[in-house]
Every structure is written in structure tokens, then in C-alpha cells.
Amino acid sequence: MLTESTIEKLRILTESAKYDVSCSSSGTVRSGKKGMVGNTVGGVGICHSFADDGRCISLLKVMLTNYCMYDCAYCVNRRTNDIKRATLSVSELEEIVMEFYRRNYIEGLFLSSGVVRNPDYTMERLVRIAKDLRTIHRFNGYIHLKSIPGASRELVNEAGLYADRMSVNIEIPKEESLKLLAPEKDHKSVYQPMKFIMQGVLENKEDRKHLKHVPRFVPAGQSTQMIVGATAETDKDILTLSSALYGQPTMRRVYYSGYVSVNTYDPRLPILKQPPLVRENRLYQADWLMRFYQFKVDEIVDDAHEQLDLDVDPKLAWALRHPEQFPVDINKDDYERILRVPGIGVKSALLIVNSRRFNRITSYHLKKMGVVMKKAKYFITCGELTNLFSGPIIGVNEIQPERLRPLLLSSKQKKEMNERKQLTFDFGD
Amino acid sequence: MIVYTFDRTLNGLLSAVFDAFSLHEMPEALLGAGDPLPLFYDRIHEVVTDEEKAHRVWTGLEKKLSSRGLHVISVSYLSELKELDIHLFKYICKVFKYTGALSLERNFSDEDVLFCTNTCRRVHHEALRMKQFLRFQKALDGTYLGVIHPDQNVLPLVIEHFQDRFNDQCFLIFDARRKYGYYYDKQAITRITFAEGQALPFDLETGKMDEQLLAENDKIFQVLWKTYFKAICIKERLNPKKQAGDMPRRYWKYMTEKQ
Numbered sequence: 001m002l003t004e005s006t007i008e009k010l011r012i013l014t015e016s017a018k019y020d021v022s023c024s025s026s027g028t029v030r031s032g033k034k035g036m037v038g039n040t041v042g043g044v045g046i047c048h049s050f051a052d053d054g055r056c057i058s059l060l061k062v063m064l065t066n067y068c069m070y071d072c073a074y075c076v077n078r079r080t081n082d083i084k085r086a087t088l089s090v091s092e093l094e095e096i097v098m099e100f101y102r103r104n105y106i107e108g109l110f111l112s113s114g115v116v117r118n119p120d121y122t123m124e125r126l127v128r129i130a131k132d133l134r135t136i137h138r139f140n141g142y143i144h145l146k147s148i149p150g151a152s153r154e155l156v157n158e159a160g161l162y163a164d165r166m167s168v169n170i171e172i173p174k175e176e177s178l179k180l181l182a183p184e185k186d187h188k189s190v191y192q193p194m195k196f197i198m199q200g201v202l203e204n205k206e207d208r209k210h211l212k213h214v215p216r217f218v219p220a221g222q223s224t225q226m227i228v229g230a231t232a233e234t235d236k237d238i239l240t241l242s243s244a245l246y247g248q249p250t251m252r253r254v255y256y257s258g259y260v261s262v263n264t265y266d267p268r269l270p271i272l273k274q275p276p277l278v279r280e281n282r283l284y285q286a287d288w289l290m291r292f293y294q295f296k297v298d299e300i301v302d303d304a305h306e307q308l309d310l311d312v313d314p315k316l317a318w319a320l321r322h323p324e325q326f327p328v329d330i331n332k333d334d335y336e337r338i339l340r341v342p343g344i345g346v347k348s349a350l351l352i353v354n355s356r357r358f359n360r361i362t363s364y365h366l367k368k369m370g371v372v373m374k375k376a377k378y379f380i381t382c383g384e385l386t387n388l389f390s391g392p393i394i395g396v397n398e399i400q401p402e403r404l405r406p407l408l409l410s411s412k413q414k415k416e417m418n419e420r421k422q423l424t425f426d427f428g429d
Numbered sequence: 430m431i432v433y434t435f436d437r438t439l440n441g442l443l444s445a446v447f448d449a450f451s452l453h454e455m456p457e458a459l460l461g462a463g464d465p466l467p468l469f470y471d472r473i474h475e476v477v478t479d480e481e482k483a484h485r486v487w488t489g490l491e492k493k494l495s496s497r498g499l500h501v502i503s504v505s506y507l508s509e510l511k512e513l514d515i516h517l518f519k520y521i522c523k524v525f526k527y528t529g530a531l532s533l534e535r536n537f538s539d540e541d542v543l544f545c546t547n548t549c550r551r552v553h554h555e556a557l558r559m560k561q562f563l564r565f566q567k568a569l570d571g572t573y574l575g576v577i578h579p580d581q582n583v584l585p586l587v588i589e590h591f592q593d594r595f596n597d598q599c600f601l602i603f604d605a606r607r608k609y610g611y612y613y614d615k616q617a618i619t620r621i622t623f624a625e626g627q628a629l630p631f632d633l634e635t636g637k638m639d640e641q642l643l644a645e646n647d648k649i650f651q652v653l654w655k656t657y658f659k660a661i662c663i664k665e666r667l668n669p670k671k672q673a674g675d676m677p678r679r680y681w682k683y684m685t686e687k688q
Binding site for chain 1 (some may be wrong): 529531535538540561562563566567573583591596600649650654658660661664668669670672684685686
């Protein structure tokens, strides 16, 4: 039975879990079964609410316990921090999950835990909860389990039978930075369980080819997260690693978490007044370009551009660096080329290639289809925006990228830029 | 200018298409019965909804469009948008007149096709929002109650999702705007309405169930959920604009965590 103390425990353990960004309930479609509660819808998943910070709430994101034997500098739950500690009992947690689910509050559970005694001991307790939910409570909804770094292969394999998705967080992209902030951890302890999960999925795929009734193993694949702004890594380091991770067959999502200064007393960490939200946003945009827009990582960042441009989005930044790729002819060029035009997304690109078989597309059509013409008009030719009929068009090559760039900034951005210029003006001694 | 009036049902609209073809004319306006008429018009034709005619038009459409195209027609109609009527009417007429080899439903440079497709997308979007934001309360007898107030008539689109998900619990989902709901008794779904003046077991304004009907442990889970909702927010990242964009305020009144 739940009491007042449960409420307090849930509060403490939620506050400990909230810095983990992963939230999605996507990647697997499983319809309801007789005698079981729940289904999973696939697609982009379902977000049941949005917290006051604008982040979605899809799964019940909670820690089993926030006691932890490690002392990682970036983590709010590090052993030397003086915060309230709590542990939810197995039955309490299971009851909360089931009752929340039945009220349509959540899509399922995202369970992680501080490491107590040793990785295997902790992992075993996570697996036990997932198993109970599936076998005793007949829960058929979404389960996302954190794989504890350093956990044994047997436990990861067992967890995979009950979980839809598993994740191990890389947190810090470069090993030397990780060593500095978390001396007790190394990259091997992260990549090892990742490999276990991948092998499990691939073996399971092979087995399912021969035997129909083998249950699926981690059907929604795995995800990971990197902290942005706590260490000196450049966007190039981060995105190159993401791109390599997406090259693995089971990696579905890489999350970026703008560092929130939680342990301000630690001299190894920068003191940020505000989490680097714009940078985080640009990283996600770059991530989208790699996953949905067929961009390669070295097109987004290279040695000359190690950091993403904070003022313009990475697609526009790419277009301004490559004026020779434009203009794109909306009525003739391939889907892939149309997708590269700033202001045209996947949705409008599909509408364009479907419609242009009927008649010539003009800028009127593009506007109706939802293309952001304010940006796109400098990079395209279409029905009437051609140099054949109406004289010279004014595009990126005519204006020159460096003069076009300020035209595409919002007035707020321009004001900020002017302020920055004034502040950095050096009068000398 | 020729004006058609009809009863604003899908069958009525299909009958209007039938009439337009049999009378060899193209109306400029399609109005609901009783709507204010335009200032100048030549003739009014009152469309009488006829199942037989509607059926013939629909079978004709089945030959011309893919299942995806038919889906756009039936789903966009759930939007109950007045503006949609004439676009949908013209779209259907164009489908019958079109003789090319391609499928007209994919010509998004056509205003009417694009309007219907976008409306269909909007209806699906709101249906998704109901799947997201519906909140159940549990009654003493074990029935779960959820009240919604969607702008468009999306309840028929989401009911299957809830039946699939909660196949072992009785529930009632009620559309407070259109005053009807669906009840699931672990076997089948029944459409229900409450008679005029009949006492509702819940408050239409807040969606809250009467206290004496509420299951005894429901309150604590509401409190737990509110606690969770507050605790998960990172205060350094407050972003009410994004929150209101993803979860529009008009849905908040029935949501436990925002009450």
C-alpha cells in the first residue's frame, strides 16, 4: 500500500533521474494481447505531457535508488553530494507503473539506478523489475532499461528479453575528459554493454529467421546520451562520434544534454550561468540532418568549422558554404537535392516531387505547401523564379553568401550580435 | 451563381456531387441548410441526402482513388470545418473529370487536393493529441472515465487505440463538446449519449468525477502524478513557450497535472 513516504521517495528519485534526456517511446509496434495490459504504437511514440521546461514526458523516468558508489563530477547523484537519498521498493514501483499506465499518464517505464555494491548487483535488480512487470503484472507497454556500465553479459541478455529499448550513456565523448571527471569509469565499461546489446539483437535476428516463436530481443534498439558543454570537446568530436554510433546496426538515437551546473563547487567543471541551450539545439539539428536529410558528418563539421554556427542552423550554414550547389531547380532536380534547400523539409520535399508530375511548380504552390520562402527563395529556381522569363534571378550566387547571411538573421539575432560587438570593442590601455 | 444547400453530412456532400453531375452544372457555393445566403445568386438547389446516390458516388471514388485517397476524404470530413465542404466537393468532382494516367490525389499543387490533405493531417494530429492528453479517473466500480474536448470530431479515430491498449478494463471516453461518448465493457464498444437533463456522473466543465464515485486510491495516484510532473522539470531550463506549443492550453482543463 502506498503512503505519504512513497510520494516523497518518488519526488527524490525523479529529481535524480531528470538529467537523463532520453524519453522516447518509439521504435517498436506491438498491439495489445488478450490478458495483458498495454500496447506500443511505434512511429514517433506518444508523449503524454510536457513539463514546464518544455521537455516531453512519455515514460515514467525514475531511478530505483539514487545511492551511488561512483563519484562522477558531472552527476547530481555522485557519492560525495549531500542530497536526499531514497530507494523505492519493488512493489511500490510496480504499483505506480501499472496505475499510472492504466490512467493514460505514461507509455511505460524508463528505469535507471545509481550503482550500489557492484554493477551486477544493481543490474540484477533492474532486470527483476522488468521481469515482474512482464510476467506477474502482464504489462505489455514500453520498457526502457538502463544498462549499468560494467554489468555482465548474462544479465544484459536477460534484460533484453523484457526491455523494448536499452541504453548506456557515453556522457563524455573523449576518454581523456572522462578520466578527468570520472576516474572510476572508462570508455570500455560503456562500449562493452553496448556491444553485448548489439550482439544480442543480431543473434536474435538470426534465430528468428529459423524459429518463428523466439521472443524479440530489445526490439526498439539502443540509445545513448552525451553531455554538452561540461568538457572541452568540439561539436566536431561529438558529431563524429554520433555518426560512428549511427553506423552500428542497433543504435537508434543519440541524445545531447546541455550541461546544467549541478555541482558548482567542483573546480574541474565550468560554471555556466545557463545550460548551453542553443548549442544543444544546433546539435540536434545536425543530428536530424544525418538521420533524415542524407548529410554526412564531414559536410556539417570539418577542420575549418569545428563548432556549429550558433546564429544559423547547420543546413543553412552548409548552403552558405556551398553556393556552387545552387540554385536547385524545383521542377527538375532530384529529391535528394531538393531536400538540401534551406527552408524545405522532408514533408514539403515529398509534396513537391509528387506534384511536379502534374504541372510546373511555382512559388505560389511552394508557399501553400509550407515551404519557408523567406529562406528558400535564394536557393531555388521554380515556375516563375527562373532567369528564362523574368530576367536575372537574385539568388545566393548573385548576392554572395557573406552578404546573404545577415539578411537571413532575425532582428533579435542582429541586435544581439551588435551588442556583442560593442562589448568586445577593445579601447586598449 | 448557383448555390447548393445540404445537411452537412458526408452522404449529403456525396449526393450533392451526384446532383451536380446529373444536372450538368457546377455550383459556386455549398452551404449548410439554414446558413445565411450570399447577397446575389441566380438559383438555389436544395440537395436531398440520398443513401443510394451517395453510395454510387462512393463506389465511383473507390475505382478512381487508392485507399489512401479515400481515407483522406473520410477523415478530413471529421474536421467539421465549414470551409472544407466546397474544397472537398470540388476535389471529388475533379477526380471524376480527370482522365490522365496518374492518381490525382497526389497533385498537391492543386488547391483543393492540398486543402483536403492538410485537413486530414490536422485531424490526425488532434487524434494523436487525444491519445497523449486524455486522462482517466478510476471509479469505485472499476470503470475508468476520461473526458475530452477536441476541436474536431476525432473520438471515432482514437477509440480503437484505447480498446487495444486497455482491453482488460472498462472505460468511458466522453466528448464534452459533442456530448457523446464510447463505453467499452471488455467485450464491445457502445456509443452512448446522456438524455437532456439527465444527471452526469462528472462535471462537464472540469471533467472531474463526483467525489463519492471515485475509487478510494485514485486520489493518491493523482497526487503522485502531480508530484512527478513537478519534479521532472529542470528549473534552469524553464520554457513555457515550448510547453504551450506542444501541449496547447485549451487541453489543460481536463489534465490531472494541470488542474
